[in-house]
Amino acid sequence: MNEITDIFEQYINQYGSYDIAESQFKKDAADDPELHAAYREWCHEVGSSERDGFRDFCDEHSQGLNDMWNALSDYDDNE
Numbered sequence: 001m002n003e004i005t006d007i008f009e010q011y012i013n014q015y016g017s018y019d020i021a022e023s024q025f026k027k028d029a030a031d032d033p034e035l036h037a038a039y040r041e042w043c044h045e046v047g048s049s050e051r052d053g054f055r056d057f058c059d060e061h062s063q064g065l066n067d068m069w070n071a072l073s074d075y076d077d078n079e
Contacts, residue, residue, distance in 0.1 A: 004042040007035070008057050018058040025054055 011021040029036040043053040 004038045005057065007038075008054060009061070012058070012061065018055075018062070022054045022058065 008021075008025070011025045012018065015021040015024060029039050039053065040050060043050050046053070046056070048056045
């Protein structure tokens with residue numbers, strides 16, 4: 001499961017936009033049966049649909065970044 005999420009992060013880092021990363025990932029998954037099978041399995045494991053799985057990951061990824069920035073901001077406020 002971690003392998004597919006690493007792939008998601010590579011797309012996000014490469015394209016710098018969740019929408020573009022999702023679009024390119026879905027295009028590539030349609031052309032690559034192994035990638036599509038890994039994505040389908042991951043979606044099943046986490047309870048997401050194939051339609052929304054990448055977007056669900058992006059939402060969690062974004063929340064994680066927000067939490068990190070908030071923690072850093074809280075640290076700065078305490079000094």
